[in-house]
Amino acid sequence: METYNQTTDKLNHTQNHRFFRDDEFWRSIPGWQSITSDQFGDYRWQLKNSIASIDKIKELLKHRISDQILEDCKRAFDLFPIDLRITPYIFSLIDWDNPIDDPLRRQFLPLASQFQKNHPFVLKDSLFEEADSPINHLVHRYPDKVLFLALGKCPLYCSYCTRSRLIGGSSRNGRKQSISPGLSDFETMFDYIRSHNQIEDVVISGGDVSLLSSDLIRLIGKTLLDIDHIRRIRYATKSLAVLPMKILSDDDWFRALIEMNEMGRKRDKQVCIHTHFSSPCEISEWSPQAAERFFREGMIVRNQTVFQQGVNTRIDVMGLLIKQLGYMNVQPYYVFLLDMVPGIEHLRTTLRDAAEMEKSMRGLTSGFNIPDFACDLPTGGGKQHVSSYDYYNEETGISVWRSPAVKPGKAFFYFDPVHRLSFDAQQRWKDDKQRILMLREALSHGSPDLNPDPLYGVLV
Ligand code: SF4
Structure with missing residues (x-):
């Protein structure tokens, strides 16, 4: 068996992180054999062809998926609180010759056979976001920072989502209260921020801002930048990892973000993107191209990874991810232990696993590109380093x-x-x-x- 030293040695002396697949990988999906690169690269085609039912999986994969796995997926969505939605980009990066162990399948298409009983202390709102919300759609936990929940939809649903109680609208487990603020809610949220002088930092999230219209990107960004005491705003989108076509082909949306960045710089304020890669398997040539588009416009992009069993718990996998992110000019900023929400025990790790992994990553690359491994404490304690x-x-x-x-x-x-x-x-x-x-x-x-x-x- 390979030793730890051999693994890190290999990581230090290979340049695998500089190479990204650029083949037409989606053509291995029987239903998409004739889809051209132009079609696949259009975010509208991606959204229109998202996979939101087990029947659709069968229709697309035909003989490449067994009835047994389909049945396993179907039973999973009776058990898990999150909806099924996968972008064609991620769906076709799954290794359908080995779906059981595939890290993308594990994250976005749970199997009932891998389900572990919920921990006795799981909570639907594990981080106590509701208790820390002075008004609807605004979480104010840290003294100088608020979380601005702008929408409740994402182009893809992660089975471990900390807001699975709210995201997507409904699942087979029942209807959910959703995040769908209107303009008058936004006004109330802006008023709260205006009247709390200590707030300097706003995270605009939900949901994924890739599904927020360019008008709303501008309205929210400009209103916040107009508030004197706001110094930093961040737009949260997983699209770099799961729908890079959005950045590459929705020019109006992209320009709206860049305009906010330029407006921020003129006022000495920081506007940046927070994204969410967890596996090197999510990265093909489309992602570095999207990251480069932001970089060339001077937009800072940071990444938050979720530490998940069988996804990124191997030293070589985490090391490769960190090096790839650095190479793409995306700063690996945090690696989080999973929040204690229902339906994710099979993905959770121990605290020791996370602390050991962080130790293994130290020195792999420049210190500013080594993420902090952190635990977002249940019942609202906020993010703490795994060794604290x-x-x-x-x-x-x-x-x-x-x-x-x-x-x-x-x-x-x-x-x-x-x-x-x-x-x-x-x-x-x-x-x-x-x-x-x-x-x-x-x-x-x-x-x-x-x-x-x-x-x-x-x-x-
Ligand atoms: S992208 Fe974020 S908000 Fe959306 S499902 Fe995944 S973890 Fe939840």
């Missing part, structure tokens, strides 16, 4: 945290997936009384002076 916990018991999988800058006086827990624990620990998690004892024990070692949220039932 007060206490971590790898036997019970419980870590205890504090977040003095965000919620002083409150303790927070994060939990490793139960199926990764020892048999004894798994048995303890099944027993309510043992669970409380484990939490109390962790709290007494970690933050004995602080209380966690009452939902854990261990107030001191």
